[in-house]
Amino acid sequence: GQNIDQPTEMTATEGAIVQINCTYQTSGFNGLFWYQQHAGEAPTFLSYNVLDGLEEKGRFSSFLSRSKGYSYLLLKELQMKDSASYLCAALDSNYQLIWGAGTKLIIKP
Amino acid sequence: IAGITQAPTSQILAAGRRMTLRCTQDMRHNAMYWYRQDLGLGLRLIHYSNTAGTTGKGEVPDGYSVSRANTDDFPLTLASAVPSQTSVYFCASAETSGRTDTQYFGPGTRLTVL
Numbered sequence: 001g002q003n004i005d006q007p008t009e010m011t012a013t014e015g016a017i018v019q020i021n022c023t024y025q026t027s028g029f030n031g032l033f034w035y036q037q038h039a040g041e042a043p044t045f046l047s048y049n050v051l052d053g054l055e056e057k058g059r060f061s062s063f064l065s066r067s068k069g070y071s072y073l074l075l076k077e078l079q080m081k082d083s084a085s086y087l088c089a090a091l092d093s094n095y096q097l098i099w100g101a102g103t104k105l106i107i108k109p
Numbered sequence: 110i111a112g113i114t115q116a117p118t119s120q121i122l123a124a125g126r127r128m129t130l131r132c133t134q135d136m137r138h139n140a141m142y143w144y145r146q147d148l149g150l151g152l153r154l155i156h157y158s159n160t161a162g163t164t165g166k167g168e169v170p171d172g173y174s175v176s177r178a179n180t181d182d183f184p185l186t187l188a189s190a191v192p193s194q195t196s197v198y199f200c201a202s203a204e205t206s207g208r209t210d211t212q213y214f215g216p217g218t219r220l221t222v223l
Contacts, residue, residue, distance in 0.1 A: 004151065033211070042199060042214035095210055099151035
């Protein structure tokens, strides 16, 4: 079966760094997405990785290891507005997105 | 309009009633999707359409139907609503020709079936 695993909840301190991990098992693989979702709002696109390595975009970076079926989202210089759920999703061989349940990130002052 | 719009924003519906959730995009994306999101679960795909005139079933299609008469609109119909269809419904669209398939989401419809 196809599966995405990510922690249910994480807590971090304002100004710090946090890493949200995601492991995936899919039938075929065409890329890994990260989305941010604030409470009561729609998911918004953060990043897409299809090749191994680190992609940096401002305070956010996303890493992919295809051989390990593993990705992480790294958030630096955390701000209160980063409190949200972070959704990991893998694109399978049929180009359908398989979604994780999301990681709720709580930022404390 | 810019992006994807959904209507209504929220709705309370009696069980057994028919309901259509509307979704319109102005980005000329070829693909559109309907998801439901329930607490503690990931987004679950209900139906999708890769191009106007075609539709396909997702992970949880039972009790729902869709149509794609044109590029912009992708309505979702609940023929006879049941309480288990209480959820937040998101419509999304993507341009899949470039094969990055990034999906962009509408603001969602919060549906309560009593």
